Structure formats: C-alpha cells, structure tokens
Amino acid sequence: MAELELLETRDLTRIERIGAHSHIRGLGLDSTLEPRSVSDGMVGQTTARKAAGVIVQMVKDGKIAGRAVLLAGQPGTGKTAIAMGMSKSLGQETPFAMLAGSQLFSLEMSKTEALMQAFRKAIGVRIKEETEVIEGEVVEIQIDRPAVSGAASKTGKLTLKATEMETVSFSRSRDYDAMGPQTKFVQCPDGELQKRKEVVHCVTLHEIDVINSRTQGFLALFTGDTGETSAEVREQIDTKVAEWREEGKAEIVPGVLFIDEVHMLDIECFSFLNRAFENEMAPILVVATNRGITTIRGTNYKSPHGIPIDFLDCLLIISTQPYTEEEICKILEIRCQEEDVEMSEDGKVLLTKIGVDTSLRYAIHLITSAALACQKRKGKLVEMEDISRVYELFWDVKRSTQYLIEYQSHYMFNEVPTGEQEEHEANAMVS
Numbered sequence: 001m002a003e004l005e006l007l008e009t010r011d012l013t014r015i016e017r018i019g020a021h022s023h024i025r026g027l028g029l030d031s032t033l034e035p036r037s038v039s040d041g042m043v044g045q046t047t048a049r050k051a052a053g054v055i056v057q058m059v060k061d062g063k064i065a066g067r068a069v070l071l072a073g074q075p076g077t078g079k080t081a082i083a084m085g086m087s088k089s090l091g092q093e094t095p096f097a098m099l100a101g102s103q104l105f106s107l108e109m110s111k112t113e114a115l116m117q118a119f120r121k122a123i124g125v126r127i128k129e130e131t132e133v134i135e136g137e138v139v140e141i142q143i144d145r146p147a148v149s150g151a152a153s154k155t156g157k158l159t160l161k162a163t164e165m166e167t168v169s170f171s172r173s174r175d176y177d178a179m180g181p182q183t184k185f186v187q188c189p190d191g192e193l194q195k196r197k198e199v200v201h202c203v204t205l206h207e208i209d210v211i212n213s214r215t216q217g218f219l220a221l222f223t224g225d226t227g228e229t230s231a232e233v234r235e236q237i238d239t240k241v242a243e244w245r246e247e248g249k250a251e252i253v254p255g256v257l258f259i260d261e262v263h264m265l266d267i268e269c270f271s272f273l274n275r276a277f278e279n280e281m282a283p284i285l286v287v288a289t290n291r292g293i294t295t296i297r298g299t300n301y302k303s304p305h306g307i308p309i310d311f312l313d314c315l316l317i318i319s320t321q322p323y324t325e326e327e328i329c330k331i332l333e334i335r336c337q338e339e340d341v342e343m344s345e346d347g348k349v350l351l352t353k354i355g356v357d358t359s360l361r362y363a364i365h366l367i368t369s370a371a372l373a374c375q376k377r378k379g380k381l382v383e384m385e386d387i388s389r390v391y392e393l394f395w396d397v398k399r400s401t402q403y404l405i406e407y408q409s410h411y412m413f414n415e416v417p418t419g420e421q422e423e424h425e426a427n428a429m430v431s
C-alpha cells in the first residue's frame with residue numbers, strides 16, 4: 001500500500017511538469033546565432049528562431065530599450081514556443097514577463113494598470129550595496145543546552161577561520177561523495193574575517209512597487225494579489241531609482257515583455273503601449289498573433305492582425321511558416337520523449353499523417369490518450385490501433401465542423417441560412 005501511494009505521487013508530479021511547451025529548452029542556436037535544425041527541443045522554423053536569437057542578444061547586451069517585435073503566423077506554427085525559447089535563453093538575471101491578451105479583461109484591475117504592472121515586471125533593477133559581512137570556513141559548532149529545564153542559559157559557539165593558503169579547502173573536496181551536482185566548492189576566504197563586501201540584488205520595478213505601496217505588504221508578492229499601485233508611489237520609485245543610477249548604485253536591466261494573442265487588446269491598450277514604449281526604461285516588447293486582417297477591438301476599423309497601423313509601424317515582424325511533414329514528425333517524436341511514450345514506427349507515420357491532415361496541436365494531444373489506450377490493453381508500444389481508437393474518440397475541428405453542417409437543424413441558435421449550407425460543405429471539404 002505504501003509503495004502504491006509512493007508510485008502515485010511520483011506519477012502526479014511527472015504529469016504536472018509536462019506542459020504544452022515543456023520540451024522547449026531554448027532557441028537551439030549555436031554561438032554565432034545560427035539555428036541548428038533540431039536543438040533545445042526546437043525543430044525547423046529556422047528564420048524565425050534566428051531572428052528571435054538576435055532580439056535575445058540585443059536584450060542581453062542591455063543597451064537598447066523600447067523595441068517591439070511581432071511574431072505573426074498561422075495557428076500552431078510555434079509562436080508561443082519561440083517566445084518560451086527566448087525566455088529560456090535569456091538567463092536567470094534578465095526579467096521575462098508573460099501575459100495573454102485575454103487576461104487583461106479578467107483581472108480585478110483596469111486594463112492599463114494590468115499592462116503597467118506587466119511592463120514593470122519586465123524591467124529589472126540591479127542594486128549594488130556595500131555591507132559588513134563576517135565570512136569564513138566553519139570549523140567548529142558548539143551547542144550548549146541548558147542543564148536544568150526552565151533555566152535561561154543557552155550558549156553556543158561558532159568558530160570560523162580564514163586562510164591564506166587557497167588550495168587547502170579544495171583538496172579535501174574529494175573526501176565526500178554524497179553530494180549532488182549543484183554542490184559548489186568555494187575558496188576558504190582569506191584575510192580578515194570581518195570585511196565590507198559588495199552585494200548585488202536583482203529585483204523588478206514591479207516588486208519595488210509592491211513592497212512600497214502602503215496598502216499591500218511585500219507578502220502580496222507571494223500571493224500575486226498585488227492590487228493597484230498609485231501613480232504617485234510609482235513616480236517616487238522612479239525618481240529614487242534614477243538617483244541610484246546617477247550615484248552608480250543601481251543599473252537598469254531591461255527585460256522582455258511577451259503579450260500573446262495581442263489581437264485581444266483593444267484600442268485603449270494599444271495607445272497605452274504606444275506611449276509606454278517611449279519611456280527610456282521600457283523593456284523589449286514581443287507580441288504574437290495568428291489573426292489576418294480583422295477588426296481592431298473597440299473600433300469599427302479593420303487592419304492587419306487587428307493591430308492599429310501606427311503601432312504596427314513600430315514593430316519588427318517575424319513571420320512563422322507552416323511545418324513540413326518531416327518537421328511535424330520530428331516535433332511529435334520530441335513530444336513522445338517528453339511524455340515518456342514509446343511509439344512504434346507505424347504509429348509515428350500515422351500520427352504524422354494525422355498532424356498533416358488536421359493540425360499539429362491535435363496530433364500532439366493524441367499522444368497522451370493513445371498511450372492510455374495502449375496501457376489499457378497492457379501493451380508496451382503505442383501502435384496504430386491505439387491511435388485509431390483515440391482518433392475515433394476525439395474529433396478534430398474538421399470532422400466536428402462537418403458534423404455541424406450535416407446536423408445543423410438540430411442545434412440551437414444556428415446561424416447558417418440553409419442556402420449557404422452547400423457552400424460551407426464545399427469549404428470544409430477543401431480546407
């Protein structure tokens with residue numbers, strides 16, 4: 001029983017770790033920013049990946065602000081995946097904030113406040129501080145427990161040492177082998193035990209806002225329920241940070257703000273973005289959309305990607321292209337590995353064909369369910385039969401649309417006039 005429970009919990013944590021993009025570990029570029037055809041979980045889409053790499057390099061160099069990039073392409077062509085890859089290759093120190101356009105309308109704050117917070121989550125401040133530290137190798141710890149219960153006397157002793165012979169503490173490192181790969185060896189410090197040292201903290205402007213806003217404590221950072229920060233508090237913080245910069249105590253680290261489904265923003269959000277850009281502390285803005293020429297939310301005007309022309313004009317556009325059969329096969333293979341699913345060659349061929357005929361996403365979704373079907377018949381390898389079974393169980397968009405057209409009169413609020421029926425049927429057959 002105990003063993004069973006253990007197994008279950010382990011499986012659960014494993015499942016939680018697999019998200020739609022968990023196989024993406026970076027952009028898969030070499031040191032000269034040339035894309036490797038398959039690397040870091042990334043397949044194909046080389047031009048877009050290279051362009052994204054150039055942007056990441058610009059961010060890392062840290063000098064420029066207020067650029068914006070649009071990832072534009074059909075659904076399932078890897079726009080979100082590339083943004084994830086960018087975030088992975090930026091490194092720990094550079095802030096990366098992510099927001100989906102639709103989220104702006106569901107938060108308990110105004111749209112512009114939510115955007116402002118997202119902007120400030122993407123701007124880091126590296127603060128240098130000099131503090132007094134006592135630093136040495138621990139050579140002895142003594143704990144004196146009180147002899148009589150209730151007695152107050154509790155003394156302890158910690159002995160630290162510093163050395164001038166740098167190699168001493170390293171030579172002993174091989175004596176212990178019960179250490180993980182994260183264990184880092186450091187030199188035993190030399191010189192005085194007590195010294196002044198420069199410490200560097202990296203925080204985002206948003207974190208400074210929350211810590212300083214009177215209504216919220218810093219604990220709000222953990223719950224995420226940070227509420228709104230008043231404009232005055234922000235102004236004071238900006239002034240303070242500017243002072244620190246002048247005194248050489250702080251540096252600004254512009255990060256990346258990624259807004260997915262940018263067509264969900266309305267005209268007010270776009271004009272906010274237009275202005276927020278001009279700030280010298282602005283992060284690099286990366287937005288993505290799969291829309292063609294469509295109405296700009298909040299207006300009656302149409303424009304490419306549903307983005308106002310003046311904003312569109314500030315954007316560098318990276319276009320993503322549909323995948324070839326070979327690339328789809330490779331992506332599906334990587335996803336099988338990620339989900340710990342072993343699939344027969346025939347199975348892979350069938351799944352790739354499904355991916356080509358329907359969509360990459362639908363094929364990816366079938367992996368998990370086909371593996372369950374395989375498990376149920378106590379098989380080891382996911383075979384064609386498992387895939388066919390789940391293909392029958394779960395429909396893709398094309399089949400579902402076809403069904404709707406055939407049985408439309410049985411549904412409520414049907415909006416296709418009977419005359420158009422044949423036309424729709426024909427369309428569904430073609431696409």
Ligand SMILES: Nc1ncnc2c1ncn2[C@@H]1O[C@H](COP(=O)(O)OP(=O)(O)OP(=O)(O)O)[C@@H](O)[C@H]1O
Pocket residue numbers: 020021022024041042043044045073074075076077078079080081082289290331360361364
């Ligand atoms: N080049 C790639 N290499 C590896 N995996 C990829 C690649 N492109 C896409 N994928 C994976 O395929 C799936 C669909 O891609 P993704 O969600 O990035 O598409 P998208 O362009 O953002 O689509 P949408 O417009 O619908 O948001 C994801 O699971 C993604 O991780």
Ligand SMILES: [Mg+2]
Pocket residue numbers: 079080081260
């Ligand atoms: Mg996406």
